[in-house]
Amino acid sequence: NAGVTQTPKFQVLKTGQSMTLQCAQDMNHNSMYWYRQDPGMGLRLIYYSASEGTTDKGEVPNGYNVSRLNKREFSLRLESAAPSQTSVYFCASSETVNTEAFFGQGTRLTVV
Amino acid sequence: EDQVTQSPEALRLQEGESSSLNCSYTVSGLRGLFWYRQDPGKGPEFLFTLYSAGEEKEKERLKATLTKKESFLHITAPKPEDSATYLCAVQAGEYGNKLVFGAGTILRVKS
Numbered sequence: 645n646a647g648v649t650q651t652p653k654f655q656v657l658k659t660g661q662s663m664t665l666q667c668a669q670d671m672n673h674n675s676m677y678w679y680r681q682d683p684g685m686g687l688r689l690i691y692y693s694a695s696e697g698t699t700d701k702g703e704v705p706n707g708y709n710v711s712r713l714n715k716r717e718f719s720l721r722l723e724s725a726a727p728s729q730t731s732v733y734f735c736a737s738s739e740t741v742n743t744e745a746f747f748g749q750g751t752r753l754t755v756v
Numbered sequence: 757e758d759q760v761t762q763s764p765e766a767l768r769l770q771e772g773e774s775s776s777l778n779c780s781y782t783v784s785g786l787r788g789l790f791w792y793r794q795d796p797g798k799g800p801e802f803l804f805t806l807y808s809a810g811e812e813k814e815k816e817r818l819k820a821t822l823t824k825k826e827s828f829l830h831i832t833a834p835k836p837e838d839s840a841t842y843l844c845a846v847q848a849g850e851y852g853n854k855l856v857f858g859a860g861t862i863l864r865v866k867s
Contacts, residue, residue: 648799677855686760686843687800687857694853702854734799741853744790747799 646670648748650735656754657725665720665751667735675738676718677702677745678710680731687734693718694741725755758783758848762858769865772833777861779844780826788847789827790855791820793840800843834865 651666669676677692679702689702691710699710707729709721718737722729732752736745763778781789788807792800804813806822813820817838819830829842841860848856 675853679857684859686859687845687855689854689856692853700853703856736799742787742847744802744805745855746802747792749799750797 648735648737648746650733650748650751652751653749654752656756657722658756659726661725662721662723663725664722665733665735665753666717667719667748668717669735669737669746670716671737671739671746672715673737673739673746674715675741675745676712677736677738678708678718678720679734679736680704681734681750682731690720690733692741725753727755729753730755758846758854758856760844760846760856760858762842762844762861764861765859766862767864769831769834769863771835771865771867774830774832774834776831777829777842777863778826779829779858781844781846781856782825783846783848783856786846789822790845790847791827791829792843792845794843794860795840803842831863834863836865836867839863839865 648669674695678690679687693699693712696715711719732750736747738745760781791803794800804820809824843860845855845857
């Protein structure tokens with residue numbers, strides 16, 4: 645039982661490059677989320693998907709896009725990476741939007 | 757605007773020295789408050805959910821309580837393995853579909 649799996653675990657990008665962070669959950673959860681975590685600022689919601697087929701913006705969506713590929717998978721895409729997007733990214737899932745979320749191990753992204 | 761403030765930012769305890777972490781919040785219509793534990797290099801791990809003022813939850817040496825304006829995470833006789841960052845989050849948004857996190861309290865327990 646893997647829970648929430650994120651790939652890759654580490655990534656270095658040059659400014660302007662694009663990449664996709666992958667997330668998959670095996671708990672049959674309906675809702676999935678992408679957060680970023682920066683020192684002293686806590687976790688901030690980028691995008692979420694309340695259920696398969698829906699996506700909505702969170703607190704800091706600029707510069708990101710998401711795709712809810714199916715019930716299990718939710719990807720986060722950076723089209724043109726900027727140094728301000730250097731952060732640790734966490735994917736999470738929950739049974740519904742009103743229940744506790746379970747997090748992946750994170751992706752540490754550095755943009756130079 | 758929905759806000760969560762945790763205090764203190766950092767706390768150092770001796771093994772066995774009990775203490776409390778605070779989470780104060782301002783949110784329009786609290787639907788739920790969550791406590792998580794985060795170890796270095798790992799994702800947050802769910803601890804508790806509290807839904808209404810007066811509610812309490814316990815797990816081993818941890819006890820979470822909730823009032824209308826704040827929540828406390830009480831740590832009784834902590835051990836070094838309790839060292840971690842403790843995060844508080846409130847369920848916010850019109851449909852309760854967003855979690856707003858505090859910045860966390862870094863707890864260090866020395867033997």
